Amino acid sequence: MGAADILDFVSNQDCWNTDLGIGAFELDYSGGFYDLPSVRTGASWMVITAIQSSTNKKFALRIPHNYVPKIEETLSRLDTIAEKLLEKKIDWFPHYRVIRNALTVMGKDLPVIVMPYIEGISLSKYVGKNKWNPEKLTTLCTKLSNLEMHLFESGFDHGDVSPG
Numbered sequence: 001m002g003a004a005d006i007l008d009f010v011s012n013q014d015c016w017n018t019d020l021g022i023g024a025f026e027l028d029y030s031g032g033f034y035d036l037p038s039v040r041t042g043a044s045w046m047v048i049t050a051i052q053s054s055t056n057k058k059f060a061l062r063i064p065h066n067y068v069p070k071i072e073e074t075l076s077r078l079d080t081i082a083e084k085l086l087e088k089k090i091d092w093f094p095h096y097r098v099i100r101n102a103l104t105v106m107g108k109d110l111p112v113i114v115m116p117y118i119e120g121i122s123l124s125k126y127v128g129k130n131k132w133n134p135e136k137l138t139t140l141c142t143k144l145s146n147l148e149m150h151l152f153e154s155g156f157d158h159g160d161v162s163p164g
Contacts, residue, residue: 003046003065007036009105010048010063018102020061020114024053040122041065049117058117063103063110075100075111092150094118 009015011027028049031038040047044066050059078098085095096115103110121129130136 003039003041006046006063006065006103006105006110007032007039007048010037010061010103015104016102017104017109018099020050020059020099020102020112021097022050022052022057022059022114025050025059026053027051028058045113050114060113060115060117062113062115078113 027037028051029035029037037048044064045062046065048061048063050061051057052059075098078096082096082098084090085093094115096113098111098113100111101109102112126140127137130140
C-alpha cells in the first residue's frame with residue numbers, strides 16, 4: 001500500500017474508524033490532483049489537511065505510508081514525546097495526538113497523528129530558495145542547532161532534528 005492508495009481511501013468517511021478529536025471536517029483539495037486531497041509526502045509520513053467544519057481551523061493529519069511508523073515501538077515513542085510536551089509545558093512545538101487504528105485502507109488499520117496545521121515553507125523549499133544566500137543559510141543552521149539543543153535539554157529527541 002502506498003501514498004496513492006491511502007489518498008484514494010481518506011476521502012471516504014466510512015474509512016475513518018474513530019473520532020479524531022476535531023469534530024466534523026472536510027479535507028483540503030485545493031492543491032490536489034485528479035480529485036484527490038492535497039498532500040505533502042515525506043520519507044515515512046504523508047500529511048493531508050483537515051478543515052474543521054464548525055470553525056474552519058486547519059489540522060494536519062499525518063498518516064504513515066511505509067512500514068516503520070506503524071511499528072508499536074515507534075507509536076509508543078511518539079506517545080511519550082507528546083506526553084513530555086504537555087508535562088514540560090513546551091509551547092514552541094505543536095502538541096499532537098497519536099490515534100491508533102484511525103483509518104482503514106485496503107483492509108489494514110493505520111494510525112494517524114493529529115496536530116494543528118502550521119503555515120509556512122518547507123525546509124527543502126527554504127534552502128532551495130536561499131541557496132545563494134549564505135547569510136540566511138548560516139542563520140538557519142544556527143536556529144536548527146539551537147532547536148536541537150533545546151529539544152535535548154527538554155529531555156527528548158524529536159528524530160528529524162537531533163544530535164545524530
